[in-house]
Amino acid sequence: MKNIIKYPTQNTWETLLQRPLLEKKDLRNTVQEIFLKVKNERDSALKEFSEKFDQVNIENLLVSEEEIEFAINEVSEELKTAINQAKENIYKFHVAQKANTEEIETTEGVICWRESRAIEKVGLYIPGGTAPLFSTVLMLAIPAQIAGCKEVILCTPPKKDGSINPAILYTAKLCGITKIFKVGGAQAIAALTFGTESIPKVDKIFGPGNQYVTQAKQLAMEFNVAIDLPAGPSEVLVMADQSANPEFCAADLLSQAEHGSDSQVIFISTDEIIFNETLDEIEKQLDELPRNEIAKLALDNSRFILLNSIDEALEMSNFYAPEHLILAVENSKSYISKITNAGSIFLGNYTPESAGDYASGTNHTLPTNGFARNYSGVSLDSFVKKITIQEITKTGLKNIGNTIEVMAEAEGLTAHKNAVSLRLKSLKNGI
Numbered sequence: 285m286k287n288i289i290k291y292p293t294q295n296t297w298e299t300l301l302q303r304p305l306l307e308k309k310d311l312r313n314t315v316q317e318i319f320l321k322v323k324n325e326r327d328s329a330l331k332e333f334s335e336k337f338d339q340v341n342i343e344n345l346l347v348s349e350e351e352i353e354f355a356i357n358e359v360s361e362e363l364k365t366a367i368n369q370a371k372e373n374i375y376k377f378h379v380a381q382k383a384n385t386e387e388i389e390t391t392e393g394v395i396c397w398r399e400s401r402a403i404e405k406v407g408l409y410i411p412g413g414t415a416p417l418f419s420t421v422l423m424l425a426i427p428a429q430i431a432g433c434k435e436v437i438l439c440t441p442p443k444k445d446g447s448i449n450p451a452i453l454y455t456a457k458l459c460g461i462t463k464i465f466k467v468g469g470a471q472a473i474a475a476l477t478f479g480t481e482s483i484p485k486v487d488k489i490f491g492p493g494n495q496y497v498t499q500a501k502q503l504a505m506e507f508n509v510a511i512d513l514p515a516g517p518s519e520v521l522v523m524a525d526q527s528a529n530p531e532f533c534a535a536d537l538l539s540q541a542e543h544g545s546d547s548q549v550i551f552i553s554t555d556e557i558i559f560n561e562t563l564d565e566i567e568k569q570l571d572e573l574p575r576n577e578i579a580k581l582a583l584d585n586s587r588f589i590l591l592n593s594i595d596e597a598l599e600m601s602n603f604y605a606p607e608h609l610i611l612a613v614e615n616s617k618s619y620i621s622k623i624t625n626a627g628s629i630f631l632g633n634y635t636p637e638s639a640g641d642y643a644s645g646t647n648h649t650l651p652t653n654g655f656a657r658n659y660s661g662v663s664l665d666s667f668v669k670k671i672t673i674q675e676i677t678k679t680g681l682k683n684i685g686n687t688i689e690v691m692a693e694a695e696g697l698t699a700h701k702n703a704v705s706l707r708l709k710s711l712k713n714g715i
Contacts, residue, residue: 286583286584287583287584287586287587287588288563288588288590289587289588289589289590290589290590291590291591291592292589292591294599297600297603300587300589301550301587301600301603301604303517303519303548303585303653303654304517304546304548304585311495311496311499312499312503314470314496315470315496315499315500315503316503318333318469318470318471318474318500319470319474319477319478319500319503321333322471322474322475322478322480323474323478326475326478326480326481327345327480327481327482327483329471330342330345330467330471330472330475330480330482330483331345333467333469333471334441334442334466334467334468334471337468337469337471338441338442338444338468338469339444340442340443340444340445340446341446342442342446342466342467344466345465345466345467345482345483346463346464346465346466346482347448347453347464347465347466349462351447351448351453352453352456352457352462352464354450355447355448355449355450355453355454356450356453356454356457358450359450359451359454363451364454366643367418367422367451367454367455367458368458369643370419370422370642370643371422371426371458371459373643373644373645374422374423374426374643374645374647375426375430376645377644377645377646377647378426378427378430378645378647378663378664379430379664381427381663381664381665382400382430382664383400385397385398385399391680391683391684392679392680392683393676393677393678393679393680393681393682393683394674394676394677394680394683394684395674395675395676395680396672396673396674397672397673397674398670398671398672398673399670399671399673400431400668400669400670400671401668401669401671402431402432402433402434402667402668402669403431403433403487403488403510403667403668403669404433404434404435404487405433405434405435405437405484405485405486405487405488406428406433406435406436406437406486406487406488406489406490406667407437407438407439407476407486407488407489407490407491408420408421408424408425408428408436408437408438408439408461408490408491409439409440409468409472409473409476409489409490409491409492409493409497410424410438410439410440410452410491411440411441411468411491411492411493411494411497412440412441412442412443412448412449412452412468415542415543415544416440416449416451416452417452417492418449418451418452418454418455419455419641419642419648420491420492420648420649421438421452421455421456421459421461422455422459423647423648423649423662424490424491424649424662425438425455425456425459425460425461426459427647427662427663427664427666427667428490428667429459429460430664430667431664431667431668433667435463435484435486436460436461436463437463437465437476437483437484437486438456438461438463438464438465439464439465439467439468439472439475439476439483440452440464440465440466440467440468440472441466441467441468441469441472442466442467442468446466448464448466463484465482465483467483469493469494469496469497469500470496470497470499470500472497473489473497473500473501473503473504474500474504476489476504476509477489477503477504477507477509478507485509486509487509487510488509488510488511488512488667489501489504489509489510489511489512490511490512490649490662490666491512491515491649492515492516492518492649492652493515493516494516494517494544494546495516495517495546497516498514498515498516498652498653501514501515502514512649512662512666513649513650513651513655513659513660513661513662514651514652514653514655514659515649515650515651515652516652516653517543517544517546517547517548517652517653518540518543518544518547518607518608518652519540519547519548519549519550519606519607519608519652519653520536520537520539520540520549520550520606520607520608520609520610520637521549521550521551521552521601521604521606521608521609521610522536522537522549522550522551522552522610522612523552523553523594523597523598523601523609523610523611523612523613524551524552524553524554524555524558524559524562524612524613525553525554525555525558525594525612525613525614526554526555526557526558526614527612527613527614527633528553528555528558528562528612528613528633529612529633530558530561530562530564530565531565531569532612532633532636533551533558533562533565533610533612534562534565534566534568534569535565535569535636536610536612536636536637536638537549537551537562537566537586538566538569538570538573538579539636539637539638539641540582540608540637541578541579541582541583541586542573542575542576542578542579542582543578543582544578544582545578545581545582546582546585547582547585548582548585548586548587549582549583549586550586550587550589550604550606551586551587551588551589552589552590552591552597552600552601553589553590553591554590554591554592554593554594554596554597556590559588559590562588563588566583570583594613594619595622598619598622598623601623601625601626602622602623602624602625603625604625604654605625605626605651605654605655605656605657606625606626606627606656607626607627607628607650607651607652607656608626608627608628608630608637608640608650609623609626609627609628609629609630610629610630610635610636610637611629611630611631611632612632612633616631616632617631625656625657626656627650627651627652627656627661628640628646628648628650628661646661647661647662647663648661649661649662650662678711681704681707681708681711682708682711685704685705685707685708688700688701688704689701689704689705689708692704
């Protein structure tokens with residue numbers, strides 16, 4: 285096993301915990317070229333990129349109702365039941381996030397409150413490729429539905445025969461999405477940013493993807509389109525002490541390594557026996573994985589670190605800011621308050637990261653690449669805007685009017701002051 289590090293000093297952490305990245309300049313240039321071509325050539329560019337990147341000729345970008353109905357029949361009843369149960373749990377968790385409107389009287393006669401409004405047009409990007417993530421449809425479409433978004437557009441890359449994975453189409457239909465387009469990669473993000481003959485322009489783009497998709501989402505912001513978060517290649521940090529189960533730890537690490545060759549997993553242990561047994565388990569389980577070649581490449585980017593204490597491990601984890609953090613440690617709940625940077629936390633030996641990926645109810649669209657320092661994962665709030673509202677009575681204006689006048693005058697903004705002074709004068713004159 286490569287990249288085994290024992291008791292590293294803190295001054296080596298930055299180098300040790302570097303994520304695998306393409307050269308950013310080359311990456312941005314490539315994505316900019318895709319954006320420019322889609323902006324100018326629209327559907328024609330999308331079809332050209334589908335042929336170039338996905339090796340498929342697409343005539344109609346929009347998935348037809350017939351294709352959707354056919355796909356529904358292709359999904360097994362067992363999978364339909366599983367998707368429906370996951371949908372119920374995800375719905376329960378997200379609908380509970382609805383905020384109650386509360387009016388606050390900041391001063392007598394001055395009432396302020398905040399109301400939510402759905403973002404009207406949202407675009408959902410669903411990765412296809414080697415792993416068609418129909419679970420991501422649930423994670424994005426359900427809160428969009430709860431929020432009340434008027435238009436929900438879904439883009440996902442086609443297979444080489446021009447079809448979309450049946451489970452993606454079934455899940456989209458289940459969640460009320462009817463506008464599904466056969467386009468993936470950075471070109472899909474460009475289409476959602478500018479709009480084409482087929483694909484509508486949206487106000488905000490959601491969904492994970494590879495480094496090209498992540499770069500494209502960041503570029504979309506330069507054209508006044510919002511994004512959920514920079515969600516790039518998947519990653520997990522597993523922290524283990526003497527109470528951890530090496531078999532479970534290895535399975536959790538491999539569950540993220542199989543996502544893609546650019547994924548990264550970090551294993552930190554404070555117990556050398558558990559550390560060595562987990563490494564052995566990784567080798568054993570790796571051979572049995574159908575996607576072991578992908579996982580092996582991801583493991584080359586990964587780190588297996590032995591440390592002295594849980595406190596040191598927590599400090600390293602906060603420094604790394606993982607997308608997923610598994611605490612396979614004794615009394616795991618007691619450490620939550622010490623965790624400042626993580627997308628989602630999984631406590632104890634019986635809380636696999638896979639639960640959050642599929643069916644526990646929490647959202648699996650999470651910040652990667654260290655963005656857990658300053659981004660939250662997707663939630664109901666991601667699909668709404670908050671509008672502040674205020675109403676001031678005559679009494680209220682009398683109570684705060686002078687404060688406004690003094691502050692406006694101090695900033696040299698006379699018109700601001702006058703907007704209050706004129707009203708106060710009218711009140712004084714009884715008008």
